[in-house]
Each structure stands twice: as C-alpha cells, then as structure tokens.
Amino acid sequence: MHMGHGMGTPGGWRMVPMDPNMPMLPGIEGLMPVVSPFLPGAGMDPSMLPAARPSEVVAMRDGDTLDISVSMVRRTIDGHELIMYGYNGQYPGPLIQAPKDATVVVRVTNRIQMPTTIHWHGVRIDNRFDGVPGVTQEAIASGESFTYEVNVPDAGMFWYHPHVREDVQQDLGLFGNLLVTSPDPDYYGPANREEIFVLDDLLMDDQGLLPWGDEAPTHALMGRFGNVMLVNGRTGYRLSAKKGEVLRFFLTDVANTRTFNVRFGDAKVKVVASDVGRYEREQWVPSVIIAPAERYVVDVRFDEPGVVAITNSIQAVNHFRGEFYAHVDTLALITVGDEPAAPDYREAFESLRTNDEVVEDIARYRPLFDKEPDHRLETTVRVSGLPVPIVQAMEMDTLYVPPVEFNDAMPMMNWLSTAEQVTWILRDLDTGAENGDIHWKFRVGDVVKIRIFNQPKSFHPMNHPIHIHGQRFLVVSIDGVPNRDLVWKDTTIVPVGSTVDLLVEMSNPGTWMTHCHIAEHLHSGMMFDFVVEP
Numbered sequence: 001m002h003m004g005h006g007m008g009t010p011g012g013w014r015m016v017p018m019d020p021n022m023p024m025l026p027g028i029e030g031l032m033p034v035v036s037p038f039l040p041g042a043g044m045d046p047s048m049l050p051a052a053r054p055s056e057v058v059a060m061r062d063g064d065t066l067d068i069s070v071s072m073v074r075r076t077i078d079g080h081e082l083i084m085y086g087y088n089g090q091y092p093g094p095l096i097q098a099p100k101d102a103t104v105v106v107r108v109t110n111r112i113q114m115p116t117t118i119h120w121h122g123v124r125i126d127n128r129f130d131g132v133p134g135v136t137q138e139a140i141a142s143g144e145s146f147t148y149e150v151n152v153p154d155a156g157m158f159w160y161h162p163h164v165r166e167d168v169q170q171d172l173g174l175f176g177n178l179l180v181t182s183p184d185p186d187y188y189g190p191a192n193r194e195e196i197f198v199l200d201d202l203l204m205d206d207q208g209l210l211p212w213g214d215e216a217p218t219h220a221l222m223g224r225f226g227n228v229m230l231v232n233g234r235t236g237y238r239l240s241a242k243k244g245e246v247l248r249f250f251l252t253d254v255a256n257t258r259t260f261n262v263r264f265g266d267a268k269v270k271v272v273a274s275d276v277g278r279y280e281r282e283q284w285v286p287s288v289i290i291a292p293a294e295r296y297v298v299d300v301r302f303d304e305p306g307v308v309a310i311t312n313s314i315q316a317v318n319h320f321r322g323e324f325y326a327h328v329d330t331l332a333l334i335t336v337g338d339e340p341a342a343p344d345y346r347e348a349f350e351s352l353r354t355n356d357e358v359v360e361d362i363a364r365y366r367p368l369f370d371k372e373p374d375h376r377l378e379t380t381v382r383v384s385g386l387p388v389p390i391v392q393a394m395e396m397d398t399l400y401v402p403p404v405e406f407n408d409a410m411p412m413m414n415w416l417s418t419a420e421q422v423t424w425i426l427r428d429l430d431t432g433a434e435n436g437d438i439h440w441k442f443r444v445g446d447v448v449k450i451r452i453f454n455q456p457k458s459f460h461p462m463n464h465p466i467h468i469h470g471q472r473f474l475v476v477s478i479d480g481v482p483n484r485d486l487v488w489k490d491t492t493i494v495p496v497g498s499t500v501d502l503l504v505e506m507s508n509p510g511t512w513m514t515h516c517h518i519a520e521h522l523h524s525g526m527m528f529d530f531v532v533e534p
C-alpha cells in the first residue's frame with residue numbers, strides 16, 4: 001500500500017482501522033487528512049507521568065471550594081500505555097456532589113499545553129461561569145487558573161467538560177459528573193444502590209490512540225467514532241448484584257459523536273429522569289437511546305441469578321450495500337448472585353410513579369405547546385475541497401440514510417474529512433442567517449418555541465444532539481406528534497428528516513450558545529450565540 005508523507009512515521013498519521021465488511025474506495029488509498037496529526041505528549045515516556053486513578057466522590061456543601069488541576073496522565077487501555085488528560089489525575093474527573101441551590105467554588109489550573117475551560121453542562125449557571133471561550137471568559141492558558149462559582153438550581157445529573165477543542169480534550173479524558181441532590185429523600189423511588197455509568201468510546205489501533213487533527217478536527221462528517229467501548233473510562237467493566245436488587249444507573253454519554261442504545265439484558269428498565277430533572281411519569285423502556293451529552297436515570301431490577309450483559313445494541317448501516325444489520329457491543333457485565341437483596345424493593349419497583357411536582361411545573365407551559373414557532377432552524381452541511389472520490393461516494397450513499405447514525409459506516413472517508421473542508425450549518429429559516437450570523441434576542445421570562453428540521457436532502461445528513469446553554473427546554477413534539485411524557489432537557493437528538501419542536505424557558509440572563517454536541521460538528525461551525533436580557 002502506498003504511504004503518503006508522514007504516514008507511518010512516529011506520531012504521524014496512521015490509517016484508521018477498517019471494518020472488514022466495508023470496502024476500501026478506489027482512489028482514496030494513501031490519502032491523509034489535510035491537517036497535521038496531534039498526539040498529547042508525543043515523544044514523551046509515559047512512565048514519567050503519574051498513573052491515573054478512578055474517579056473519586058467529592059461531596060461539597062454550599063460555599064466549599066475544590067481545586068481541579070488539568071494535566072497529562074498515564075492510562076492503560078486495552079493493553080496500551082497511553083498519554084491522556086485528566087481532571088485531578090482521575091478518570092472520569094471527580095464526581096462532584098452538591099445539594100440543590102448550593103454554590104460551589106471550583107478553582108481550575110491548566111497544566112496541559114492547550115488552552116482550556118470548563119463548561120458546566122446543563123447547569124443554569126451564572127453566565128460568567130459558563131466556560132465558553134471568547135464569550136463568557138478568555139480560555140485558561142497553560143499555567144493559568146480560573147475560578148468558577150457553580151450555582152446548582154436543579155436536582156439531577158449534570159457533567160463538566162472543556163469548551164475548547166472538545167474533539168481532542170474531552171476524548172482524551174476531560175469529563176466528570178456533577179450530581180445535584182434534592183432535599184426530598186423520596187425524590188426518586190427506592191433503590192438498593194446507585195451506579196454511575198459514563199459511556200464513551202476511543203479510536204485505537206494496535207499502536208494505541210489514533211492522532212487527532214492539530215489545526216482542525218478530522219472526522220468532520222460523522223464525528224470521531226471510537227472502536228473501543230468504555231464505561232467510566234474502562235474496558236471490560238464488571239459489577240455484581242444480589243438477586244432482586246434494584247440498581248439506579250446514572251447514564252451520561254461523553255462520546256464525541258456516538259449515540260448509544262443501552263440494553264440491560266432481559267432485566268426490566270424503568271426510566272425515571274433525564275437531563276434537568278424527573279419525568280412527569282416513570283416509564284418502562286426496552287432500552288435507552290442516549291446521544292452525546294444527554295443523561296438518563298434508570299432503575300433496573302435484576303431478578304434472575306446469572307451474568308447480565310449491558311450492551312450497546314444497534315441497527316448499523318452499510319452504506320455501500322444499502323444494508324442495515326444488528327450489531328452488539330458489550331459495555332459491562334453484571335454477575336447476579338443467589339443471595340436475595342435486602343431490603344427487597346420489588347413492590348415499589350413494579351409501580352410507575354407520577355411526579356406531581358413535575359406535572360404541575362410543566363402544566364404552566366402547556367397553553368404554549370401549540371403556538372406558532374418563534375424561530376425555525378434547519379440543519380444542513382456544506383463541503384468544499386474534499387477529494388473527488390469521497391464526494392462521489394457520498395452523493396451515492398444518500399439512498400440509505402438512517403435517522404440515527406449509530407455506527408461509522410465509512411471510517412476512511414469520515415477520517416479524511418476535516419473541519420477545513422466541511423461546514424455543518426444551523427440555518428435560520430426566517431432570515432437565512434447561518435451559524436454565527438444568527439443573533440436572537442430574548443428577555444428573561446420569555447417562553448420560546450424553536451422548530452428544528454434536520455434536512456435529509458443535504459450532502460450527508462446526520463442526527464444532531466442539539467444543546468442549549470444556560471436554560472431548560474421541553475421537547476413538545478416530534479414530527480407533529482405531541483410528546484405525552486415530558487422532562488426538562490438541555491440536549492436533544494434531532495434525527496435525520498425529523499422536525500423537533502422545543503419550548504425553551506428563557507430564565508437565565510446572559511449570552512448563551514446553541515450548538516450541536518457532536519464535537520466535530522461544533523468545531524465545523526454548527527453553533528451560534530443568543531442573548532437573554534434581564
């Protein structure tokens with residue numbers, strides 16, 4: 001095989017691993033991304049770095065301070081010694097716990113070369129501490145510090161991550177959860193135990209991590225899918241449970257682009273909460289579809305002894321053959337013993353609760369559900385300067401567009417497309433403005449309907465997890481079908497070809513971002529700011 005310049009040299013580009021079912025396109029062998037390769041600590045001996053430790057719980061009270069250091073760490077994944085990043089040398093970063101309505105202080109010191117920030121995802125935070133470089137603060141340069149005051153008005157599971165080159169920094173391990181506890185001891189139903197599941201994937205080959213793009217991200221078309229599945233930063237995750245035990249899982253998807261469909265074997269799964277609080281009504285679900293940056297809280301009862309595989313069970317697509325096929329990856333194994341759980345929460349688990357507080361809260365917005373949209377957005381993509389064989393293949397493949405791209409069906413083409421060639425677009429259908437040229441203005445107290453249409457006729461349509469900073473919203477309908485069980489969200493998936501209506505409560509003044517949470521789409525332009533005046 002022909003090797004281009006830089007290919008195969010240490011720290012240079014290496015071709016992405018290919019699924020044997022996916023043919024190599026003629027004409028693209030030997031091509032490399034148009035950006036330079038980046039690996040953290042290239043040329044360094046990993047043994048000089050401290051070994052990262054699993055995440056530690058940091059229980060904080062109102063006014064408490066936590067120091068977070070952002071640094072290079074040594075990790076061992078799949079038998080490879082790797083140089084990655086960590087918050088306080090941990091993977092994931094510290095699990096911060098704080099009571100609802102507290103304000104905790106987090107002093108962040110940047111000890112990596114790249115500038116960084118921390119964004120407190122989903123938290124209706126004071127705008128000054130939202131962590132968006134160039135909007136709410138200057139990025140924290142190497143060696144510098146920044147102090148965040150994090151006020152937490154909503155109970156639920158949140159998370160924190162950088163807002164600078166997420167495709168690199170978040171992928172390399174910079175993420176952690178922030179669990180905001182309710183003063184109500186009965187906030188969720190009873191469970192024997194709580195488990196945190198941070199879902200992620202990493203792209204590796206037999207030499208370790210595949211380099212990232214230096215000047216701009218690679219994988220700009222579909223995002224950087226990994227081929228190694230991680231739970232809490234680990235492969236081969238194992239747990240044990242007693243017979244009949246009810247485990248409450250807090251799921252967070254921190255992957256660059258992968259949407260997971262999480263199954264818990266044949267165990268019964270009850271979804272109780274999502275991004276910014278509980279559902280109106282608990283529901284039984286066969287599996288949990290979770291897109292990048294979303295959170296779900298599910299209760300699962302394991303009533304049969306044996307080994308249960310928690311899996312990512314997806315409908316994959318082969319664009320070239322126009323075939324969909326089932327694909328299963330094991331995320332974790334749970335060994336369920338014979339000893340019965342005590343106490344036995346079977347009865348409470350079997351009933352689905354209605355959360356009256358949530359129903360009443362949301363009822364205030366119900367008269368607005370059917371109003372005309374205040375703003376209409378369309379998602380699309382533009383490319384320029386991509387190699388001709390890629391453009392031709394992409395144009396052919398739009399025959400087989402899945403609503404959600406659960407797998408990378410074209411790893412080579414995806415890798416070769418960089419943010420210098422691909423522009424993902426949020427377009428205001430009323431003004432024609434795109435991305436940074438969109439300037440919406442609201443006032444605190446406004447309740448705004450935003451209709452988002454994912455244009456299926458674009459060059460390569462893809463699902464987008466759309467995130468709105470600093471506010472909370474309801475997904476009131478999808479394709480005109482009203483959503484019968486609501487929950488406050490900060491991120492929601494917009495499938496290809498679908499129209500999603502959001503009702504956004506503008507409760508928090510400041511300048512806030514709206515963007516796609518696929519890291520490579522964000523860095524390919526798919527973002528804009530809006531202003532909420534006091």
Ligand SMILES: [Cu+2]
Nearest residue numbers: 464516518521
């Ligand atoms: Cu996107």
